[in-house]
Amino acid sequence: MTDHTLLSTDESLPKIAIIGGGLTGLLTATLLERAFIQSTDIQSTDQSSIPQITIFEKSRSVGRLATRYRTDSQTGKNWQWAFGAQFFTAKTPSFQQFIAPWLETDLLQPWCAEVVELTAANDNTESSDIQHKDEWGTAQARYISTPKMTSWGRALADDLQHTNIKFKTRVAPLAQYPQNQTDDKTELFDESGNSLGCFDWVICTAPNGQALELMAESGFTESANIAKPKMQACYTLMLGWDEVQSLPATLTSQTPSRWDVAYVNNSPLDRIFIEHQKPAHNDLLPSVTIHARNDWSETHVDDDIDTITEQLLQAAQHALHWDDETAPRQVDCHRWRYAATIVDNNEALGILVDPQHQWVVSGDWCGQGNIESCYQMAVETVQAIKQLT
Template sequence: MTDHALLSTDESSPKIAIIGGGLTGLLTATLLECASNQTHGLSSTPQITIFEKSRSVGRLATRYRTDSDTGKNWQWAFGAQFFTAKTTGFQQFIAPWLDTGLLQPWCANVVELTPANDHGQAPDIQSKEQWDTVHARYISTPKMTSWGRELAVGLKHTNIMFKTRVAPLDEHTTHSNDKKTQLFNETGESLGWFDWVICTAPNGQAVELMADSGFNQQDNITQPQMQACYTLMLGWDNTQELPETLNYQAAAQWDVAYLNNTVLDRIFIEHHKPGHDELLPSITIHARNDWSEAHVDDDLETVKAALLMAAQRALNWNDDRAPSQTDCHRWRYAATIIDTDTKELGILVDEIRQWIVSGDWCARGNIESCYQVAQQTVEAIYKTR
């Protein structure tokens, strides 16, 4: 739905604010709407408002450029490249989009790649695994943003306010007798009163939003540790200009590479993905999270130059086969550090104020986690009704 969605004005309907239009926010709204249709669910249809600071939803980010001569696109999924569905509930949830083909399994050929070194040794590529449909990795087509947009379109009782930045919450904005919260935007204008406020921002941003609010779980927000990630995006004008490590006419074809002995982590070949056959050659490269975190405040052009040098060693191009398109993006909060000995945090609930802090970082930090914390949020709201 858009800024102009028509919502019920029934005063008995619970009013729910969701801060953040990423997948956690969209899935939370979707599951809340579904739950309101169940006999055991909410007593009336909730009026949900999602406040998203950017111009779009989903955060499964896609960037593309169009070649003026051919009209074809380069395209890079510069956020999440794919996702898995390991639990029965999530498998059942995504089934309708698998049926339509919007979501598809990516049966990639995966290799391990050791870049060229200073002694003249060429990149070494060794087979690692073949992804299959049994333990599938899924992508959204034609773009990784497509699923998030489809989720937004499917919302019937949710208003999405784009380019709206919610101001940090203040404990004095809550009425203790009726548990309602008034939200404001960054210029001080009221965004309305809400029975529930759900913050789905990354934990670094959630800390700032809740810092002076009196949120009774504030200390727990910083418990999961987040790391940054730089993404390098490369494009070539045609397959004939690809370096030999990418040109399958000269080398065995591969789709994904795990890298050794470099600041780079993984390489993804976009034009090999299902439904991406018409793309110009497009390569997305993620830097290692630890390296990205160490350089998170560096000048972006300096980082881009370092990553390009590392990519050239990995893919072994000369001046004649250098990419014609280059771009770099910094994700300040990209990966949740998972300690196998520590229990997942789960969503943080202040039942007195009826505030919830949520996000994939409350679980495993992946897309399935977005669904799991959305489920937890719905259950927490039911519990108090």
């Protein structure tokens, strides 16, 4: 077990702000709480020793493991799309140990998907070519959250005992309003200039484009490094059908065999995921999530969303080969402006720490841009606070 000892019992506990309620923010709060509890052996009734952690989240929910659904008025059943991260891996022993409790409850489950390589049809071919590529097993498992990808983030938030989450609160850039210099604390403000309080530590877990805006002209000593990781966009297309019988043949188990994930060639599309075949998803109406290629998405990141939807629908039709009778009934499209982290030479940046101000800039983009990186950056943040407090 990693030693997260933070403070001795005779030291006062710092007041900590976390900007962003995504997985990095939630995991950071979780590990900070554990560190405080471990270092002080506090009891829940010992109010004087309870750490003061506040998460400021600009949206109305947490987790960033995004799920979208639509309910069919006739059947009452849902289409459901994991339109953000589809799965995650746990390659390090510490992260494997961390997620073990949720695996025991089946909130997290391995996804043993059948994976194919799909070369989309073009003007010279009538149907796509589908070839077996891989079978995801438990040796290097891919995990999903059930019944929705948002479920784990909400479980993490619910398990927090000493953290206050303030939703629909957008923190203003740190240099926008005069700072309260009392006791070397940082005063945060919302966009309207209302004070959000004074904090000993401020941890920013926003994507690096937003982190740059928050830290601009603030005196953050690591500002130049925020822009080093390059992030690309991603468009996600979400399709739904009334019943399995109305699916195009490319999505049925007979052509050529049952598959769950397709890596797509010869297309703006990158990967296709069949949602209703995932573990604990049997009650869903046929639902398919399609991620566009990151380079294509970045090139078209500012295009009109309706135009993008039309282009991706055309590409999906070439890949899945539907006609009027097998066309999807539900169509939706989402733009992720900051989706993929481009890591040069596989060298992760790591968290950025300003010891003088006691500010930390963190996020999955400081690592490999995946969910395990959220955990790793949370561990680094706790270690940094431990060393500097």
